[in-house]
Amino acid sequence: MGLNALSAKDSKISEDNNGSDLKSEIKSYILHHLEDSHDFNLMSYTDKKSGKKVYIGVPLPVILWDNGIKIFSSTKLNHGKTVVQSGSNYYKLYHGKVYQTDAKGTINFDEKNYPINYKPLDFSITKNVVSILFTAIIMLLLFKGLADSYRKNGMIAKGLGRFFEPLVLYVRDEIAIPNIGKKHYKRFMSYLLTLFFFIWFLNLLGLTPLGINVTGNIAITFALALITFIITNLSGKKTYWKHIFWMPGVPIPMKIILAPIELLGVIIKPFSLMIRLYANISAGHIVLMSLISLMFIFRNWLGSSLSFALAFSISIIEILVALLQAYIFTVLSALYFGFAVEEHDDHNHH
Amino acid sequence: MEIPAIVGGGLVVIGVGIGIGSIGKGAMEAIGRQPDATGKIQTVMLIAAALVEGIGFAALFAL
Numbered sequence: 001m002g003l004n005a006l007s008a009k010d011s012k013i014s015e016d017n018n019g020s021d022l023k024s025e026i027k028s029y030i031l032h033h034l035e036d037s038h039d040f041n042l043m044s045y046t047d048k049k050s051g052k053k054v055y056i057g058v059p060l061p062v063i064l065w066d067n068g069i070k071i072f073s074s075t076k077l078n079h080g081k082t083v084v085q086s087g088s089n090y091y092k093l094y095h096g097k098v099y100q101t102d103a104k105g106t107i108n109f110d111e112k113n114y115p116i117n118y119k120p121l122d123f124s125i126t127k128n129v130v131s132i133l134f135t136a137i138i139m140l141l142l143f144k145g146l147a148d149s150y151r152k153n154g155m156i157a158k159g160l161g162r163f164f165e166p167l168v169l170y171v172r173d174e175i176a177i178p179n180i181g182k183k184h185y186k187r188f189m190s191y192l193l194t195l196f197f198f199i200w201f202l203n204l205l206g207l208t209p210l211g212i213n214v215t216g217n218i219a220i221t222f223a224l225a226l227i228t229f230i231i232t233n234l235s236g237k238k239t240y241w242k243h244i245f246w247m248p249g250v251p252i253p254m255k256i257i258l259a260p261i262e263l264l265g266v267i268i269k270p271f272s273l274m275i276r277l278y279a280n281i282s283a284g285h286i287v288l289m290s291l292i293s294l295m296f297i298f299r300n301w302l303g304s305s306l307s308f309a310l311a312f313s314i315s316i317i318e319i320l321v322a323l324l325q326a327y328i329f330t331v332l333s334a335l336y337f338g339f340a341v342e343e344h345d346d347h348n349h350h
Numbered sequence: 351m352e353i354p355a356i357v358g359g360g361l362v363v364i365g366v367g368i369g370i371g372s373i374g375k376g377a378m379e380a381i382g383r384q385p386d387a388t389g390k391i392q393t394v395m396l397i398a399a400a401l402v403e404g405i406g407f408a409a410l411f412a413l
Contacts, residue, residue, distance in 0.1 A: 174389065174393065178390075178393075272401075272404050275404060275407060275408055275411075276400060276403070276404045276407065279404075279407035279408075279410075279411060280403070280407070283407065283410075324396070327396070328396060328397070328400040331393065331396070331397060332397065332400070335397070
């Protein structure tokens with residue numbers, strides 16, 4: 001995030017000292033940071049001589065499905081400034097989305113100012129996709145290596161394993177077994193461990209100066225929550241469905257009232273998982289970037305030191321939140337799996 | 351006079367703050383009474399706090 005702040009400063013110098021202009025620029029900068037993008041942009045600044053905006057980063061492939069696959073580099077999109085010709089079609093980037101246009105790159109709007117141009121299916125390797133692939137490779141290498149080292153050293157943790165073994169055991173002993181039960185927990189361990197480390201690593205990646213906001217993207221938390229939803233309902237046993245449609249132990253009129261509520265709860269549970277992770281991480285990023293941008297609003301030593309102190313302390317809290325949100329997501333997933341596989345013999349509550 | 355929506359956001363944050371605060375207070379008291387059950391209490395505390403927080407975020411994002 002430090003680099004992003006740098007670029008905000010540079011682009012500010014070129015602006016005149018209009019306060020509201022600066023504020024709206026910071027706002028658009030933060031909003032832009034929260035979104036996915038077609039290139040991996042590390043920083044940008046305005047060249048003082050030519051007055052052009054210079055971007056420093058890595059271009060990524062843009063893959064479109066528009067009656068056949070169209071592949072080109074994101075440098076061609078040039079942050080929405082140029083029109084790309086691919087085959088017989090023309091494409092242009094507008095507010096982070098790729099639209100099909102004519103040769104001049106005209107984008108037509110409806111009366112509510114939404115673009116009405118045709119939007120091809122976008123399978124691009126975007127910034128978020130790169131981060132997810134990176135995390136996946138790291139996790140694969142790390143845990144494959146750990147598994148091999150256990151085999152080699154006679155089941156004793158060595159090196160990094162000394163750090164990760166307690167975490168894995170914590171997920172098993174404190175999350176899976178108490179919530180799912182000794183009988184069924186093994187089936188869900190692989191998913192719970194993957195979920196925990198995937199979310200944690202992505203959250204931590206979001207706190208690096210690369211400033212990638214992956215778990216603060218609602219599409220990604222939606223996908224994670226959807227997997228939990230599918231696993232919960234596919235592993236649902238008789239007791240689980242009975243508790244939804246015909247709640248035992250309550251009078252019949254109550255059963256009729258409870259059934260739709262419980263049915264709604266099936267959807268609400270993964271929905272709240274999705275919103276919680278997305279909102280927490282997004283809010284963290286917004287707060288952190290706003291505090292950093294205080295520096296450019298105050299423009300004196302007092303504002304800078306205040307901004308530094310606040311941003312530093314919030315960063316420390318965010319490191320805690322990164323772990324906490326991964327933990328909460330895993331615990332709640334385990335809890336829902338526990339509801340699903342619960343059998344009547346397991347306990348005597350009613 | 352129309353009350354701006356951000357006032358509602360403030361009220362939500364007050365409510366969520368009080369809620370999470372009292373969850374933390376309850377957990378601390380429980381741990382004080384029964385230090386053996388610390389692990390279990392912490393788990394339940396975090397889940398409850400996450401649920402309250404979720405409501406807060408839902409309201410703030412609706413602003």
